[in-house]
Amino acid sequence: MMRWRWIWVTASLALAACHQPEQQAAPVVSHPPAAATSAPKAASHFEPPPDSSIPQDDFGKQIALGRQIFTDTGRYAKAYVGNTLNCENCHLDAGRLAHSAPMWGAYPMYPAYRAKNRHVNTFAERLQGCFQYSMNGKAPPLGDDVLVALEAYAYWMSKNEPIGVAPPGHGYPKLPRPTQAPDYARGEAVFKRDCALCHGDNGQGQRVADRTVFPPLWGAQSFNWGAGMERLDNASGFIKANMPLGRGNTLTDQDAWDVAYFMNAHERPQDPRFKGSVTETRKAYHDTPDSLYGVTVNGKVLGE
Incomplete structure (x- = not known):
């Protein structure tokens, strides 16, 4: 626990990365507009035993x-x-x-x-x-x-919890759809400002004593295209509630959607269900605007 607490405190004191975002256009995923943005509602939640x-x-x-x-x-x-x-x-x-x-x-x-x-x-x-x-x-x-x-x-x-009843705080928060469609360039700016110090300029993460303390967000050592975190709705909810580490709920909803887009607009290991066709794999498993698998971003089809 002492190692985890040290990691938590170190990350919560992180400031911002010093690089300025590069301006570049990229396709975006269309989402229905939301009337307003809001942080996840505060609620009491189950306290596990120490x-x-x-x-x-x-x-x-x-x-x-x-x-x-x-x-x-x-x-x-x-x-x-x-x-x-x-x-x-x-x-x-x-x-x-x-x-x-x-x-x-x-x-x-x-x-x-x-x-x-x-x-x-x-x-x-x-x-x-x-x-x-x-x-x-x-x-x-x-x-x-x-x-x-x-x-x-x-x-x-989980002892003393009711069976089959989803308690408050049980998953990742579901954010309202953003007013503006998620955007690569805006997400890159958020990443460089709030994420790169811990996760690295290239999303490679950080290791201490041969153990990952800040995870890689894309690339060969990250989660693959079949993971739940590749969905923008899951990633944005997790980011909003928990990131930057120790300073959850400080990003706007739009920032959370944008940086989730930027993170998931990078390559990662192939979906294990892939049978040779990105198009067919998207149709079978990623047919949602919340997935960028098979979508062209910055001139490249993700997943190929």
């Missing part, structure tokens, strides 16, 4: 292992990870923080039907998808020690 209350027994050992996997995934689940991300890069504070898809908000909602793979998923299957898409790796087999430990951690964190 780490100090993990039981000192065999079940507690699995909970603790699950937390280790969550915070240092490349070390404790190396066989199933294909990039340098850790689970907590998208599920902040070891999966505890509201409005960053916390584990206590996810566990009680499964089994559930998911349109993404068109069948009812167990929580273990949901975790498999995270490894396949967000970690750009491969799914651990059902019953694998990695999945069992992660399930134990999420179960323990």
